[in-house]
Amino acid sequence: MAIKEAKGTFAIIDGKEIEFPSNELKFDALADQWRADRGPQSSISRLSMHPCYQQIIGMGDVAIPFILGELGKKPDHWFWALSSITGADPVRPESSGILREMAADWINWGRANGYC
Amino acid sequence: MDIAKSRQRIDGWFPRLAGFGYDPKSEETAEYNCIAWAVGETHRRWDAAPGYYWPPGLPRDDQIETLVRVFKSSGYELCDELNSEFASLEAGVLKIVLYADGSEWTHAVRQLPTGRWTSKLGDYEDIEHDTLDGFEEHYGQPRFLMRMRTTEQI
Numbered sequence: 178m179a180i181k182e183a184k185g186t187f188a189i190i191d192g193k194e195i196e197f198p199s200n201e202l203k204f205d206a207l208a209d210q211w212r213a214d215r216g217p218q219s220s221i222s223r224l225s226m227h228p229c230y231q232q233i234i235g236m237g238d239v240a241i242p243f244i245l246g247e248l249g250k251k252p253d254h255w256f257w258a259l260s261s262i263t264g265a266d267p268v269r270p271e272s273s274g275i276l277r278e279m280a281a282d283w284i285n286w287g288r289a290n291g292y293c
Numbered sequence: 294m295d296i297a298k299s300r301q302r303i304d305g306w307f308p309r310l311a312g313f314g315y316d317p318k319s320e321e322t323a324e325y326n327c328i329a330w331a332v333g334e335t336h337r338r339w340d341a342a343p344g345y346y347w348p349p350g351l352p353r354d355d356q357i358e359t360l361v362r363v364f365k366s367s368g369y370e371l372c373d374e375l376n377s378e379f380a381s382l383e384a385g386v387l388k389i390v391l392y393a394d395g396s397e398w399t400h401a402v403r404q405l406p407t408g409r410w411t412s413k414l415g416d417y418e419d420i421e422h423d424t425l426d427g428f429e430e431h432y433g434q435p436r437f438l439m440r441m442r443t444t445e446q447i
């Protein structure tokens with residue numbers, strides 16, 4: 178049986194298996210597809226069930242610097258992924274629901290834990 | 294605000310909505326969602342997921358019954374029925390309608406003093422719409438009507 182020799186890292190996007198030369202490029206492609214497909218959903222759990230978002234969670238620790246980088250550029254719904262990967266919830270009660278404050282709390286957590 | 298771009302996007306999501314009548318009313322923003330908008334807030338997002346605002350003491354889940362409790366905690370009471378008569382405009386009464394897909398909430402809308410309804414569409418814009426119909430592609434069906442007597446208008 179032939180075993181495919183993986184030189185990079187793979188993701189399934191829009192039903193197609195794609196090889197990426199780096200985890201950063203894989204993350205970017207998954208994030209772009211998730212944004213493009215999000216539609217008018219309000220529920221964060223529904224947004225988070227998107228296959229691309231789930232693959233980002235599946236990347237584990239390696240995705241954390243990329244997610245924190247995205248939050249630094251523009252706050253978005255990355256908090257479910259961060260909590261799922263890390264088991265942490267550093268959002269202060271006074272920040273709850275305020276995206277830019279939630280992002281700042283997570284970036285501070287990332288700095289404190291050596292991710293950025 | 295690019296009305297044509299908004300309409301193109303919204304008509305793509307909800308092909309039947311234009312037939313019932315709607316108008317985009319804001320720029321797109323992720324700062325608040327339909328639940329926050331229904332209770333009259335625009336500075337934070339209400340959601341059961343970790344880190345988002347959710348009323349203290351309520352289960353952090355997406356069950357439609359939990360969302361009813363969320364609005365009860367804001368002073369609304371659940372109506373026995375959801376029909377056009379119950380959903381009509383009444384002086385001094387705020388009304389909201391909750392949508393569900395199966396057992397999970399999907400959307401919330403609020404009645405305006407004009408009798409039209411106002412909705413925040415996910416991370417996108419607010420719209421005003423003439424009826425509760427036309428959202429089934431993404432939001433399922435209107436499930437519960439809730440009301441609150443008030444002297445204020447939000």
